[in-house]
Amino acid sequence: MRRKITNKLLSAIFFSILIILMTYSSLAIVDENNKEIIKLNYSFDTLSIYSIELENSIFDKLSLPNCYTAGNPGEPNIPSKGAYILLPPMSKITNIQIEIKNKENLGFGYNVEPIGEAIPISDVKVIPTLVKNDYIYGLNDFYPGELFSYVGVYSFRGYDILVILLHPIQYNPVTGELIFYKDIDVTVETSSDGEYNLFRNLDIDKIEVMKKVENPEIAELYSQRINHVPTINEDYDLLILTTDSLKYGFEPLKNAHNSKGTTTVIKTLTDVGSSNPEDIRDYIIDAYSNWGINYVLLGGDHDIVPAKILWVYGLDEETTPYETYLPSDLYYSCLNGPYNYDGDDKWGEPTDGADGEDVDLIADVYVGRACVDNIDDVNNFVSKTVAYINKDPELEYLKNACFSGEYMGDYGIATWGGNYMDQLIDACSDDGYTTTGFPSENYTFTYLYDRDWEGNDWPKEEMINVINEGVHFINHLGHSYYEYNMKMYNDNVYDFTNTDYCFIYSQGCMAGGFDEADCIAEYFTVKTDTGAFAGIWNARYGWFWSYSTDGDSQRFHREFWDAVFGENIPQIGKANADSKEDNLAIINRSCIRWVYYEANLFGDPSLCFYEIEENDPPETPDIDGPSRHKVGVEYNYSFVSTDPDGDELEYYIDWGDGNFTNWLGPYGSGDELILSHTFTEKGNYTIRSKVRDIPIGAESDWGEFTVKWQSKSITNVLSNLFERLLNYYPRLLYLLGI
Missing domain, CATH: 2.60.40.3800 (Immunoglobulin-like)
Incomplete structure (x- = not known):
């Protein structure tokens, strides 16, 4: 890529x-x-x-x-x-x-x-x-x-x-x-x-930001006004950052990515010159600016490639704060500004950003971690990841998904984890927001719900069987600890025999606390050559709500699959970031910031759950209408473009006088768009328009049309007359040799 x-x-x-x-x-x-x-x-x-x-x-x-x-x-x-x-x-x-x-x-x-x-x-x-x-x-x-x-x-x-x-x-x-x-x-x-800060003037960056905001037309001003941008000296998509002793174990992964078009470079902490998290972040910023990277894979456990330990708190019903320190790779993903403005021992406070504002919480690069301790761990991780990169997209197991929910305590609708998990299937508009989950017509589902199980307690052997028989996705809400998740302990991972590897998203507590002794998320992903190729786990407490399915962890879980199936984001690191940014507006609610910091990706962030379809951008739009204007007079202008793939189109128009439209549409390929506009001041204007297709968002080049002010001078009168002759008597003018 x-x-x-x-x-x-x-x-x-x-x-x-x-x-x-x-x-x-x-x-x-x-x-x-x-x-x-x-x-x-x-x-x-x-x-x-x-x-x-x-x-x-x-x-x-x-x-x-x-x-x-x-x-x-x-x-x-x-x-x-x-x-x-x-x-x-x-x-x-x-x-x-x-x-x-x-x-x-x-x-x-x-x-x-x-x-x-x-x-x-x-x-x-x-x-x-x-x-x-x-x-x-x-x-x-x-x-x-x-x-x-x-x-x-x-x-x-x-x-x-x-x-x-x-x-x-x-x-x-x-x-x-x-x-x-x-x-x-x-x-x-x-x-x-x-x-x-960090502006690269890349089209891919502009396309991405326009998806995130309600006034995307402002994005055009950045390339017009910011002239000093870094030069991309080398061109890489993925940076693997590890140690000298582990570097060569990642070479097969680098080669697999390069063969698929994801240009990859491996660097070590020796290149960084330090194992200090601040220095690592500065190195990533430099790679982002000069190499154009979009993804970072950290190749090491916390004691090898250290995570930044952030401080966070949240409120329960009696407004008593829970607080903790936790490892968060968000620090390496959101690159703008400081994370400890006041210089105390609590990094990541809501006032620790530039000038005492919030810290940066929108990802510039997408980060995942291979939580490896030694070369055996590297070999396990790399072999599973390469196998997933090279998988046959027609494999039957890729259409298998498991939903597992446990008994949570007597909390009304929140009593059963299955009530939460059901919201991950098809469209869901519960709790005031809409997400798109697993399309039921395309997947075969397995349910492990205490709610529906005889005795209200499904056994761990059922989950082991699901994994060994081949499942692509596992979703889980239930009680967990550092060495315990989905009713299994660390040693149960050695009972896996699968060679069709899975992705796990669990809301359980502490199962992803990789700053402690090896947590169960590490066992799933790097301790064997079976189990999971990647997953998302919490470093500390996960959170649900009494009498409601609008739990804090649930919001991230729903938005993750909405990114994958609703927003067409197949890259797991990017989907994880999107799930957080969709909750950014409520960052100060309850324990949202807590989950924002702790939900780390264990795996290669550039991996895609499905292949991205090829697509050609629309043709440059043609613009037509009066080429001269009078002040205060309304004129009609037409805009038309075609799409090579026959996709529907949206139009964006810059009238050249400081006014511009939102993206307008959708319109069929080849359909004419007619808009009226009034210029309120004398002068010459260049109308510009570009087009993007739906749903991919590929953009055309700019089309341009110049409109001149119509003064009453003799020169302009003659010019207007000549223009009319061209329009109405082209053959006569040709015969006259004009």
Whole structure:
């Protein structure tokens, strides 16, 4: 997968349309004070309210499409919406304003349910008492009160993204009054006194950022304004970083990747010059900037290639914080800015980023780890990974998936892990957000659910048999520990005989704590030549919620498979990063940050679950219309392009006067798009348009059309006359030799 801008590169870029029941538009304006203003409109669909029973009490549950729980345990469960807004290059935010429209008073007397308790997955308790936050529920005022919450500004490959939470619903717990704002206008003012970091000006980076934000047209400004970018001296997709003694064990993996087009380089800590995590991160930044890498495989256990130990905390229902230190390879993935701004012993605090803001939480490179201790571990890991790279895509076992859920304790709907696992199949809109899971028509499923098992306790032998008989994917929610996962202990891994290797995603506690003695995730992936080729496990507690399936770990699990099946992201490292970034807007909820830090990938991040289809980009669009304009007069312009593969198309138009559209469409290949535009000032303008196909997102080159101001000078009069002669009497002019 080389970074050259070719048809094959663009065919490797999958684009999925974000389908939401909201509309938004944007406009960038530069005023006389060198400030830029971004305006967006969010329109919300119908709010549903229905009654539920919790602990013999009746509550009102609110459901608003594509809005979700953002508060903490015990607070009213009011849906909010995350907004991801691309800022102009080298800018800083000076003001954020909210304007509300279509206010709807829903009446009084509502008793909105409280958010359930966050519970470590390792705990089995009796039914907890449903606890309300007495302060908030006793407040005779509206909650959340503010119409938006500032989350932070985060960087993706040099593009700065503002993340905020919108609160279209306001609730007075004392009077029970509900107010619903159906339209919210967001205005972001910026000044051009910021800095740029890590911007590479690569088309692949621009394509990716445009998928992440609601105003993708701003991305065009970055290449126009930032002139000083690093030169890609060498060209690699994957960096394997290990030690001198283990380096040669990774050579077969390098060769396998190169043969498939994933250009790979192996470097060691000797090249880094240190085993200090800060130095390793700096080396990765240098490789990202100068080699264009997208993936990093760390070839060593924590005591060989050290992870950064981050500090994190989360709140339970009684607002008592859980806190811990944990190993997180997120530090090597998100490369912009510091992770310890205040210089204390707690890396990764929400104020440890640049200038005391949040740390960077959007991945610039996608990181996985081969948790190897010696050359035998390397050989096991490499042999399984190479086998998966070279697998026959028609193998029957690749269509087998297992879902395993355990008894979690008596917590209402959260009693059974199977209730959570069912949300990973097909489309699911539970808990206020929609994800696409395993398509049931394409897969054969095995269920290991305590909920449905005789005696409510499936035995470990069943899981061992599932693995030995050949299964591609295993999903798990149940109690775990460092040496225990899916009801198996470390030594049970030696009972595996499979040569068809699996991928495991488990929400269990501590099974991925690789900073301790060898955890069971290491046994699954590197201690034998059987078992799993890769997986995602938690370094410390996993988290679920009482009386709800909207557990913190569950959100990441659902979004991971939504990345794979809904957003067409087959690369496991990229899918893991996407599952986190889809939850970034609620990073301050309960234990979301905890899971964000701890869900590490054990495996090669560049591996793909399925092959990427080839695709050719659309043709450069043709633009036609009046070539001269008068100020204040509306003119029609046509835009048309074709796609070699017959895909539907979206159009983006830059009118050349500071105005531009969102991506418009979809339109059929060859269909004409006609838009009207009015130029409000004298001058010559160049209309530009590009096209991208759906769903891949491959983009055309820019089409251009020049429009000149129509003055009343004799020269322009003659020019207009000549142009009309060309249009109406081309044969006469030909005969006259003109």
